[in-house]
Amino acid sequence: MTWQALMKEELERLRQADIPEADSDIRLLAMDVADCTYSTLILRMAEEVTEEQAQRLHSYVTERMTHKPCQYILGTQDFMGMEFATAPEVLIPRPETELLVEQACEKLTVLGEKKREQTGVRELHVLDMCCGSGCIGISVAKLVPDVSVVLADISDAAIALTKKNRERLQADCTVIQTDLFAQIEEKYNMILSNPPYIRTDEIPKLMAEVRDFEPHLALDGKADGLYFYDKIIREAREYLYEDGYILFEIGQDQLDAVRGLLVENGYTDIKGIKDYAGLDRIVTARYPASASKIEE
DSSP: OBHHHHHHHHHHHHHHTTOTTHHHHHHHHHHHHHTSOHHHHHHTTTSBOOHHHHHHHHHHHHHHTTTOOHHHHHSEEEETTEEEEOOTTSOOOOGGGHHHHHHHHHHHHHHHHHHHHHHSOOOEEEEEESOTTSHHHHHHHHHSTTEEEEEEESOHHHHHHHHHHHHHTTOOEEEEEOSTTTTOOSOEEEEEEOOOOBOGGGGGGSOHHHHTTSOGGGTBOOTTSOHHHHHHHHHHTTTEEEEEEEEEEOOTTOHHHHHHHHHHTTOEEEEEEEOTTSOEEEEEEEESOSOOOOOO
């Protein structure tokens, strides 16, 4: 059997199981089995597959037919041009979260230059709260020079995976297991967080890939979805240097509510940023800031 015939056969199985994005999934799974890029796989479509390759792809597809995400099947996910390990007990890194990293890198670059001009030292301190797989904090540690990054989470699985990704990507950062700020002692120039923000009553309505396979601990933002924003916003004030930044990923309908919490707790320079789909995705703010302007 050729690659073309095998992929057509397995794609039909995915479609019969009503798997969303079946076409892109079969390409991703076949690329892993063939150990090549998709452009190379296209050139190999007329080649015969081995029995081991056919069995392996069939096994992958059987798993995917249960709605198990490809990222858990393959054990990796690309994020910010790096390959992160994944684990079933930890939230899968999302493409939209890259926007949070991009905003952090942009602001840290400016802060670093300002600090260097004022003190001759560029080093900044960053905290990634609710770090999950570590994709946010590790990316910042890899992409921004002269930053000291601490990653924190309450989950045993998240801490283990973050440490694995730290070693995998050779990132210089510190990992702390803590219930929010309970074990945090230092101050930071920036606090980043993608906390659980889905309302409890919305979780049963999520697509099966998320509802049945991703950890509810990383999804459930309690009754109104704002529980962790409220706690982090209030407690972070003690852990930010003057004019320090706080950056959140948010749900598409949460900008006004999160902005209200920030204003209520004395943050300023509040800005909402849309993702590439035009949805509200990131909120940035400073505490305490010299300006009182709130940007839309």
